[in-house]
Amino acid sequence: MAGLLHQIVALCAAFFWALHSAQAAHIHYSVNEVQNTTWDYIVVGGGLTGLVVSRRLAEEAGKKVLVIEPGMDERKNEDVYKVSKYGAAFDTKLDWAFETKPQAVIEGRTRKIRAGRLLGGSTGINGAAWNRAARAQYDSLGEIVGDHHFNFTILQSYMNRAESFVPPNHKQKEAGADFVSSAHGWDGPLSIGFSPIKHAKRMFTGPAPHAFTEAMAAVLHAPKLADQCDGNNTGVAFTPTSISQQGIRQASYMYLEGTGDNLHILLGNRVRRLLWNDGQPRSATAVQVQAAPDAGIYVLHAQDEIILAAGALNTPGILERSGVGAKDVLDKARIRQVINLPGVGKNLQEQTMNTMGLKADVNYTGGGPSNTIANTNIYQLFSNATQMRKYMYNHLDEWANLLQSQGHVVHASTLQQHWKHVMHAFLDQGAPVTEHFFDTGYPANSYGIDTWFLLPFSRGSVHVTSSNVFASPSLDPNYFAVPIDMDFQVASMRANRRLFAHMSKQPGFTHGEHVPGMELVPENDNNYGAWRAWILGLENKGDGFGTVSHPIGTCSMMPHADGGVVGPRFTLYGTTNVRIVDASILPVQISAHLSSTLYGLAEYAADMIRDRV
Ligand SMILES: Cc1cc2nc3c(=O)[nH]c(=O)nc-3n(C[C@H](O)[C@H](O)[C@H](O)COP(=O)(O)OP(=O)(O)OC[C@H]3O[C@@H](n4cnc5c(N)ncnc54)[C@H](O)[C@@H]3O)c2cc1C
Ligand SMILES: *[C@@H]1O[C@H](CO)[C@@H](O)[C@H](O)[C@H]1NC(C)=O
Ligand SMILES: *[C@@H]1O[C@H](CO)[C@@H](O)[C@H](O)[C@H]1NC(C)=O
Ligand SMILES: *[C@@H]1O[C@H](CO)[C@@H](O)[C@H](O)[C@H]1NC(C)=O
Numbered sequence: 001m002a003g004l005l006h007q008i009v010a011l012c013a014a015f016f017w018a019l020h021s022a023q024a025a026h027i028h029y030s031v032n033e034v035q036n037t038t039w040d041y042i043v044v045g046g047g048l049t050g051l052v053v054s055r056r057l058a059e060e061a062g063k064k065v066l067v068i069e070p071g072m073d074e075r076k077n078e079d080v081y082k083v084s085k086y087g088a089a090f091d092t093k094l095d096w097a098f099e100t101k102p103q104a105v106i107e108g109r110t111r112k113i114r115a116g117r118l119l120g121g122s123t124g125i126n127g128a129a130w131n132r133a134a135r136a137q138y139d140s141l142g143e144i145v146g147d148h149h150f151n152f153t154i155l156q157s158y159m160n161r162a163e164s165f166v167p168p169n170h171k172q173k174e175a176g177a178d179f180v181s182s183a184h185g186w187d188g189p190l191s192i193g194f195s196p197i198k199h200a201k202r203m204f205t206g207p208a209p210h211a212f213t214e215a216m217a218a219v220l221h222a223p224k225l226a227d228q229c230d231g232n233n234t235g236v237a238f239t240p241t242s243i244s245q246q247g248i249r250q251a252s253y254m255y256l257e258g259t260g261d262n263l264h265i266l267l268g269n270r271v272r273r274l275l276w277n278d279g280q281p282r283s284a285t286a287v288q289v290q291a292a293p294d295a296g297i298y299v300l301h302a303q304d305e306i307i308l309a310a311g312a313l314n315t316p317g318i319l320e321r322s323g324v325g326a327k328d329v330l331d332k333a334r335i336r337q338v339i340n341l342p343g344v345g346k347n348l349q350e351q352t353m354n355t356m357g358l359k360a361d362v363n364y365t366g367g368g369p370s371n372t373i374a375n376t377n378i379y380q381l382f383s384n385a386t387q388m389r390k391y392m393y394n395h396l397d398e399w400a401n402l403l404q405s406q407g408h409v410v411h412a413s414t415l416q417q418h419w420k421h422v423m424h425a426f427l428d429q430g431a432p433v434t435e436h437f438f439d440t441g442y443p444a445n446s447y448g449i450d451t452w453f454l455l456p457f458s459r460g461s462v463h464v465t466s467s468n469v470f471a472s473p474s475l476d477p478n479y480f481a482v483p484i485d486m487d488f489q490v491a492s493m494r495a496n497r498r499l500f501a502h503m504s505k506q507p508g509f510t511h512g513e514h515v516p517g518m519e520l521v522p523e524n525d526n527n528y529g530a531w532r533a534w535i536l537g538l539e540n541k542g543d544g545f546g547t548v549s550h551p552i553g554t555c556s557m558m559p560h561a562d563g564g565v566v567g568p569r570f571t572l573y574g575t576t577n578v579r580i581v582d583a584s585i586l587p588v589q590i591s592a593h594l595s596s597t598l599y600g601l602a603e604y605a606a607d608m609i610r611d612r613v
């Protein structure tokens with residue numbers, strides 16, 4: 001009955017959005033068209049967080065908002081709106097495809113981190129999985145940023161604002177989908193729900209997700225959860241997606257529906273830097289934009305605020321080109337320092353993924369939405385978690401000093417504090433440590449499990465090397481610099497192998513593990529080295545890990561004295577009117593895909609900018 005009511009509410013919301021979509025933002029392709037206006041707000045980046053904040057600011061009567069985005073409007077591009085074509089946009093002009101510096105742990109090879117370069121940003125190319133982290137992790141954000149308004153209760157209400165949740169229908173319920181009502185919103189811009197069975201051939205069909213769920217409970221004691229969005233995501237669930245019931249991707253550009261005259265978007269242009277007045281603290285008065293390496297540089301003025309939302313790997317560069325950052329970094333790039341903030345570009349956290357495969361009776365391949373995600377905690381993965389706790393505490397000093405000496409964090413002591421909060425959540429409050437994303441057809445003709453340690457201890461950095469906005473940044477995720485990250489990755493692979501062994505006893509799953517398989521990684525108690533080599537792709541054991549493309553932390557929200565870049569109202573230290581709202585502000589990683597959380601943070605930021613909280 002409650003389900004039916006919610007469906008009616010969701011339907012009405014969908015109708016409301018359709019009705020208002022005629023009134024949409026103004027899109028511009030030439031800087032001439034936006035140059036002669038003094039904007040109230042300029043938002044840098046039309047991705048996830050940028051479009052949320054823009055829409056909310058444009059709701060203020062009489063406020064003129066300009067969004068600047070390097071990419072184009074790709075809403076009619078199949079590679080974008082069909083999530084089943086996941087991956088088609090990679091290495092095209094829609095993908096920033098950031099290349100890392102040579103990584104020591106993989107003998108100098110590199111990796112590519114993906115990010116969307118289009119209206120909608122990374123939500124235009126992402127995998128559309130929709131989940132949230134553990135309550136304890138949101139609550140500990142309050143401790144880390146130094147403001148108790150950051151807690152699960154508050155953030156959940158903001159995360160819910162993005163959603164028009166569509167509860168599972170009868171068929172989807174039968175297939176395993178469920179939900180907890182309070183964990184969702186009912187009248188937001190995004191239609192969130194379970195993928196329609198008839199539009200996505202891999203959704204809820206066949207026995208595989210159930211076999212995986214059953215194995216999770218039997219082998220790892222990871223319970224089946226009704227909903228991974230309610231603050232307890234330790235376990236396995238059928239996961240909603242940001243895909244409508246018509247099979248259309250729900251990227252952040254859904255926030256543009258019904259925005260009216262206040263909102264303008266300039267496409268095909270990059271923000272090069274901010275321009276400052278001479279006051280102390282500084283105020284930004286304008287941005288410089290450039291459309292191509294050989295094009296002219298233009299100035300666009302803002303009188304209230306400039307909001308940075310260019311993503312975790314591009315926002316630090318905009319700051320550094322504006323003279324905001326560490327002196328040594330700016331000197332090397334021959335940029336004059338305006339504000340000394342050594343945390344800019346540091347504290348980068350990125351996850352690493354390996355995929356194991358169980359040979360299957362399926363004849364298809366490729367990526368696409370999968371519907372089952374398991375998150376396991378340290379006690380489910382390790383029989384020696386107590387020794388692990390001791391081992392970690394004994395090494396925090398050494399690891400933090402290493403990362404500080406490498407220049408990836410400002411203060412070793414702050415990093416230790418962060419780790420202690422993260423460990424408290426996963427050692428004492430049951431927060432997950434690894435994700436196991438069940439993936440039918442990837443690797444080819446397999447039931448796959450894409451697996452990653454969610455909370456890497458390693459830290460890296462991203463910095464500019466010149467003032468040219470078209471030059472690639474120097475990007476160093478510093479993968480596996482802290483050895484414990486490998487211990488977690490190995491443990492999660494060993495867990496997968498046990499899951500496969502269990503699943504293989506059932507009819508239809510009897511072909512056994514074939515990636516990596518027993519030849520590459522023999523099964524015995526001393527195979528840590530073989531797992532490590534396979535995870536890294538060394539010793540002819542395959543290609544090695546991929547990156548998850550969930551970078552965070554490069555403009556962290558934390559106290560100034562800790563090396564923070566923004567304060568708890570998202571304001572850039574040393575300025576009066578610059579805020580950062582994108583993934584770069586998250587100081588520590590959380591145990592979930594990022595989008596739902598970032599929608600919530602951006603909604604919260606918008607309320608602060610509008611002085612509503
Ligand atoms: C391949 C991939 C798969 C993912 N899968 C999932 C998933 O399944 N579920 C999930 O929840 N999350 C997923 N994510 C993560 C999620 O989409 C991102 O974390 C989120 O979109 C980040 O939001 P953001 O606003 O920080 O940056 P973005 O959404 O990336 O937006 C940044 C925008 O700024 C623009 N920009 C960059 N430089 C400039 C400049 N100089 N001037 C102006 N604009 C600029 C960019 O073009 C972009 O549009 C995935 C991400 C990727 C890349
Ligand atoms: C804006 O100003 C520039 C220079 O003053 C002028 O060339 C251009 O035509 C103006 N554009 C519009 C749309 O008014
Ligand atoms: C979360 O923060 C708000 C605002 O400070 C507070 O009212 C509320 O009690 C907090 N909730 C919890 C569970 O701590
Ligand atoms: C896969 O293809 C093979 C050979 O074409 C066929 O024998 C088999 O039945 C197919 N399996 C499925 C699950 O469709």
Ligand SMILES: *[C@@H]1O[C@H](CO)[C@@H](O)[C@H](O)[C@H]1NC(C)=O
Nearest residue numbers: 382383384387388391487528
């Ligand atoms: C815990 O066990 C794993 C193997 O299961 C081993 O690799 C690791 O070294 C052990 N850690 C400690 C601290 O004992």
Ligand SMILES: *[C@@H]1O[C@H](CO)[C@@H](O)[C@H](O)[C@H]1NC(C)=O
Nearest residue numbers: 223224232234235429430431
């Ligand atoms: C999460 O839910 C599971 C299953 O209901 C339960 O066993 C577990 O104790 C819960 N964990 C937390 C941290 O609430």
